[in-house]
Amino acid sequence: MPILSQQNLERHLWQAADILRGTVxxxxxxxxxxxxxxxxxxxxxxxxxxxxLLAETGDREEAADPDEHRFHIPMEHRWEAVRRQSTQIGQRLNNALNAIEDANLRLRGVFGDVDFANQDRFSDALLEKMLAHFEKHRLRNADVPADMLGDAYLYLIKMFAEGAGKKGGEFYTPRQIVRLMVEIVEPRPGMSIYDPTCGSGGMLLEAVQYLKDRGEDARTLSLYGQEKNFATWGIAEINLFLHNVDDAFIAKGDTILSPKRYDPKMREFVEGIGAYDRVLANPPFSEKVWGYEVWQNGDPFGRDTYGCPPKGYGDLAFVQHMLANVKDDGMLAVVVPHGVLFRGGAEGRIREAMLAADVIEAVVGLAPNLFYGAGIPAAILVCRRAKSAERRGKVLIVNGDATFQSGKAQNFLTDDHVRMLAEAVHGFTNIKKLARVVSVEEIAANNHNLNISRYVQTGADAGAVDVAAEVAKLQDLMVKRNEAEAVMFGHLKRLGYVG
Incomplete structure (x- = not known):
């Protein structure tokens, strides 16, 4: 079989998607x-x-011993066994995937709820075509090393995210933004890394890659995460396994309502708060249904240190969850919509409390149209529970609204952009038209408003920031209108004017 280049491998895998397009x-x-x-x-x-193993031992039984393999594949469910079938191929595939999960505790649930036996979707002819396509190339380690296949998998995730529009942002954050966040928090060997909304696992893997690029031992990292969407959890698990990362622990479930931490003694997840060296996340923007009904009476896990976010915006619930999970000497970076920086009400009070506690170290504004399905600009909030002496009482504001490369469908960051923004955060000093160190007192005098353009103006794309602010205000007004309508209809119902 021909040896694949990275580009040819990616093309080969994307062509498999073409076979299903229009059918599924x-x-x-x-x-x-x-x-x-x-x-x-x-x-x-x-x-x-x-x-x-057979070449080394000459013993077929020993060579097939499950203990001698990374994963056990039951003989009757291996690829060649399924390929011998010409009918009911979908059911045989389902049986094989279920059997592999049953034979490997680490793979439980990784294939999700896919059903190849649904003949309305998958005729035997279609599955025959799919399987024939996949076996054009061997995917052994000797043919396709883990890093190569892992990168191809990331390429597929990116391509699916581009095609999914707004929903693409639910499981994929553009890699350069992830790289910027990892560069900012600078993970080191031996550290624990946690992503509470881990999507397809990109941030955890980028932390691994960061150490590899520095020639350091990435195997010393402890990787943890949680993902609410079951199908996306499976994508993350496969992503990690294809990159030869076997010892990451990703919990399933709602991070806000049911946070999980891994208990190494029990070897399972339990409800509760962890303690991690670095926390990274891109939570859903302005989640409407996030757990307000629980938090308004006090978060059971004590994460509402700075207050309860408003009903229609869950952003600061995720931020406070991350702060509760970072070690005293740890650091976090989280993507937030611009509205979090200046909206009033409950968010304004939380922002005031966070500034008073001096946990906000930097705010990095990003250019518009960098994320899938979100044209407005976002920001990276960088927090520490304990700042260094020279940074206490100060917040670095970085305005990256002019830092981007235009693309066909959306903008993107280059390696130089990532390096420049990360170095600005590390330098923690004034840079003309890019960064400014602002005292907490000055921010308090501005009603605790962290709107980036108030402190650093680049002269480029200023209108885009204003649009973001106006959209956030409009969303806030819509939430208040809906709440007022609910109260009004309640009164009308009691008076008998509505049924």
């Missing part, structure tokens, strides 16, 4: 492609390991 909903077919890719990789690597 665009929002769903990524799960099937990812599932088949992982299944093929597992089977090919098992064969590779078996042949190597």
């Amino acid at each position: 909903d665009a929002a769903d077919y990524k799960q099937y492609i990812f599932g088949l890719l992982f299944y093929k990789r597992l089977c090919d690597v098992w064969d590779e390991e078996y042949e190597q």
